[in-house]
Amino acid sequence: MASTQRTEPAREQRCMTGLRGDAWVGFLRAHSSVVKALDADLIARHGLPLSAYEVLLRLALSENGYLRMSELAQQALLSQSRISRLVDQLCRDGLIERRSCETDSRVVYAAITDAGRARLEQAEATHSAGVEGRFFERLSDADLARLAEIWDQILAPARD
Template sequence: MGRVTELELSAWRLFIKTHATIIESIEQDLADQKRVPLTTYDVLIALFEAPDRKLRFGELNQKVVLSKSGLTRLVDRLEREGLIQREKSQEDRRGAYAVLTHEGELQLRKAWPVYARGIKQYFAEPLSDDEMRSLKSAFTVISKALQSSHDKEEKPS
């Protein structure tokens, strides 16, 4: 693997800065509207999209962008707030599920219009359809390469 070129480095820095700015803007919009923050939204949407609105904690950890300890603290808080509940696994007594509650779904639905508006305003509107397709294509290539690399790491030698 060679050195990082100036083009690669400048593209990376611009990606990181732009991502952070968009996330910060959406977070501020959610806070201004007194809606759940993005980290909470990410957990709630992962559960909402899951079969029976529940996931094992390991599965949930793979779907959200948090450390295990960060997710544990967040899950504890969401449980105290009544947005999720823990459910013991019937198949594996040591295992447990995070389950979306009615209140969790309600808060998710309240946050979505603010989040959607932020996606449109801060991310999609400045781009043409062709630019959006190019961006999607580029991230698809990166995602597949990462998945392929991850799959190779998991295979026993």
């Protein structure tokens, strides 16, 4: 067992060197940098963290302006506990409301309010400008096409 413990870090170290390490660490840094900057912009200009913006956007884009909490968590890429805390805060702020399902008392929906739609509309230009300036403007159309292929390649097994 001791030999396994000694070889695991060595295997990890080999995996994260050279081109592989550059690609992996670059991905992590790029994601972190863009997300932190978007979050800071949205908070500074609209008092709305990126995660809250994403929740409001998902609700606004839904067919009727509401989603089951589990669907919302999945679409916003948040854990159940994180979505619950965020929905609590957005409800206190009057941007969304919780609704009960008429046919199943176990189901709870989150629904965007008029105030939520207004805040989302105000924040959209900030979000779009941030994504444009920190992502799209730095890549050519060929880069974007290749990146889309790469993401599809990475995510394909998760869809199966």
